[in-house]
Amino acid sequence: xxxxxxxxxxxxxxxxxxxxxxxxxxxxxxxxxxxxxxxxxxxxxxxxxxxxxxxxxxxxxxxxxxxxxxxxxxxxxxxxxxxxxxxxxxxxxxxxxxxxxxxxxxxxxxxxxxxxxxxxxxxxxxxxxxxxxxxxxxxxxxxxxxxxxxxxxxxxxxxxxxxxxxxxxxxxxxxxxxxxxxxxxxxxxxxxxxxxxxxxxxxxxxxxxxxxxxxxxxxxxxxxxxxxxxxxxxxxxxxxxxxxxxxxxxxxxxxxxxxxxxxxxxxxxxxxxxxxxxx
Amino acid sequence: xxxxxxxxxxxxxxxxxxxxxxxxxxxxxxxxxxxxxxxxxxxxxxxxxxxxxxxxxxxxxxxxxxxxxxxxxxxxxxxxxxxxxxxxxxxxxxxxxxxxxxxxxxxxxxxxxxxxxxxxxxxxxxxxxxxxxxxxxxxxxxxxxxxxxxxxxxxxxxxxxxxxxxxxxxxxxxxxxxxxxxxxxxxxxxxxxxxxxxxxxxxxxxxxxxxxxxxxxxxxxxxxxxxxxxxxxxxxxxxxxxxxxxxxxxxxxxxxxxxxxxxxxxxxxx
Numbered sequence: 411x412x413x414x415x416x417x418x419x420x421x422x423x424x425x426x427x428x429x430x431x432x433x434x435x436x437x438x439x440x441x442x443x444x445x446x447x448x449x450x451x452x453x454x455x456x457x458x459x460x461x462x463x464x465x466x467x468x469x470x471x472x473x474x475x476x477x478x479x480x481x482x483x484x485x486x487x488x489x490x491x492x493x494x495x496x497x498x499x500x501x502x503x504x505x506x507x508x509x510x511x512x513x514x515x516x517x518x519x520x521x522x523x524x525x526x527x528x529x530x531x532x533x534x535x536x537x538x539x540x541x542x543x544x545x546x547x548x549x550x551x552x553x554x555x556x557x558x559x560x561x562x563x564x565x566x567x568x569x570x571x572x573x574x575x576x577x578x579x580x581x582x583x584x585x586x587x588x589x590x591x592x593x594x595x596x597x598x599x600x601x602x603x604x605x606x607x608x609x610x611x612x613x614x615x616x617x618x619x620x621x622x623x624x625x626x627x628x629x630x631x632x633x634x635x636x637x638x639x640x641x642x643x644x645x646x647x648x649x650x651x652x653x654x655x656x657x658x659x660x661x662x663x664x665x666x667x668x669x670x671x672x673x674x675x676x677x678x679x680x681x682x683x684x685x686x687x688x689x
Numbered sequence: 690x691x692x693x694x695x696x697x698x699x700x701x702x703x704x705x706x707x708x709x710x711x712x713x714x715x716x717x718x719x720x721x722x723x724x725x726x727x728x729x730x731x732x733x734x735x736x737x738x739x740x741x742x743x744x745x746x747x748x749x750x751x752x753x754x755x756x757x758x759x760x761x762x763x764x765x766x767x768x769x770x771x772x773x774x775x776x777x778x779x780x781x782x783x784x785x786x787x788x789x790x791x792x793x794x795x796x797x798x799x800x801x802x803x804x805x806x807x808x809x810x811x812x813x814x815x816x817x818x819x820x821x822x823x824x825x826x827x828x829x830x831x832x833x834x835x836x837x838x839x840x841x842x843x844x845x846x847x848x849x850x851x852x853x854x855x856x857x858x859x860x861x862x863x864x865x866x867x868x869x870x871x872x873x874x875x876x877x878x879x880x881x882x883x884x885x886x887x888x889x890x891x892x893x894x895x896x897x898x899x900x901x902x903x904x905x906x907x908x909x910x911x912x913x914x915x916x917x918x919x920x921x922x923x924x925x926x927x928x929x930x931x932x933x934x935x936x937x938x939x940x941x942x943x944x945x946x947x948x949x950x951x952x953x954x955x956x957x958x959x
Binding site for chain 1: 746768780784786788789851
């Protein structure tokens with residue numbers, strides 16, 4: 411028997427309600443499957459809602475401004491220096507074989523196929539996926555999302571679809587700008603570091619590109635835009651635990667979207683190489 | 690807008706159960722409200738008052754049982770149809786739940802803009818309801834610039850703008866000082882007695898319930914008077930419903946509540 415009201419006896423502390431390890435693992439697995447299911451449904455609905463009214467054009471434009479214009483400075487800055495660093499890293503190797511003129515080729519291919527989409531995707535994920543999660547999460551914990559539903563508005567249409575559409579439009583544009591600025595950065599580094607003429611750099615950089623390279627970069631940027639926007643919305647609309655939960659969702663949004671972008675990049679690259687062989 | 694002479698049922702809960710991971714919260718809730726009636730939903734924190742309101746607004750679905758509101762079974766409706774239904778229900782959230790990125794005027798106008806009402810018609814209606822809650826001067830301010838009581842009043846204005854036949858209030862006076870609480874209750878009285886809406890007030894403050902039962906707003910004199918209304922527009926019936934552990938513990942008139950010998954209920958009266 412317990413001696414004080416706050417004490418528990420040995421038999422009470424080992425009550426039958428304590429779950430076994432297997433039960434904990436099963437629950438965790440079920441929880442994960444449910445999360446994937448919910449995320450898939452949110453993603454599917456976000457696209458489906460774009461084709462039926464009501465549509466929120468003004469919200470979409472506002473999101474384009476926030477995601478696109480807001481991300482432009484970091485995309486420009488990072489794009490320029492990534493192009494320059496690529497030239498510095500590869501140029502010394504090409505110099506050993508007397509093939510400095512190939513610098514434009516390699517920088518162009520790397521930026522268009524790989525670095526432009528993935529770096530832009532990761533940067534926008536870091537800035538906007540977290541922003542979306544914290545904004546929607548705050549709205550959820552302050553009952554603004556419920557208020558929206560109570561007034562007959564579908565939060566999926568009002569909050570999710572405009573963000574997804576805005577990302578699908580602006581992330582490929584940002585990627586294009588990033589690639590161009592990356593090439594400018596590469597050219598500057600080539601001219602000053604490798605003594606390569608700017609004309610040669612641009613001629614080689616443009617000539618090496620094929621339509622499939624452009625499509626690969628474009629497809630990746632669209633997929634990454636979809637990932638970063640839907641993950642941000644999903645995390646924000648599934649916040650649990652008040653303001654602390656908002657912080658957790660914000661971190662999760664960046665981590666999950668970044669990992670998914672890298673994983674998707676691998677599969678998309680493999681698919682692009684497969685299609686390039688076939689076509 | 691509903692009229693007092695209507696004797697139709699505005700809301701009916703039939704054996705409603707709902708629960709979450711921690712177990713059932715509402716356990717077989719059954720009650721009904723007639724059109725024009727006022728129901729005061731009393732109970733301690735965590736007894737499921739807010740859940741009952743959210744079920745009534747179709748924001749949640751019961752695990753079992755049915756909820757009928759305004760002649761429709763809302764417990765079985767798909768979300769798309771529920772969105773249409775909710776346009777007929779006013780919901781005043783505990784903390785106001787105003788959209789913090791919109792101004793007061795935009796918050797109040799939100800539902801009209803969603804319904805595609807022409808802008809020329811929106812502005813006068815926004816001013817009308819803001820005047821009703823005596824906040825017409827705050828139209829351009831952001832919710833963060835208002836006090837807690839003002840935010841609740843804007844929330845009432847927002848619920849009122851679409852002229853719903855039923856308004857659900859989730860602890861509208863929680864955390865407010867007595868004078869501001871009095872202002873909010875007066876607004877609820879005015880809304881009830883001027884627009885004749887069916888009201889459900891979830892609260893843990895018994896004095897709010899008695900204020901609704903023992904006072905009425907006289908539209909001609911534009912003042913709050915003691916006692917029931919003059920009878921010209923019908924009696925403002927107020928009932929009390931006390932929840933305890935997710936079940937109905939007491940249901941009755943204000944007099945029944947006042948004269949109760951039950952020790953648990955007497956704790957609300959102290």
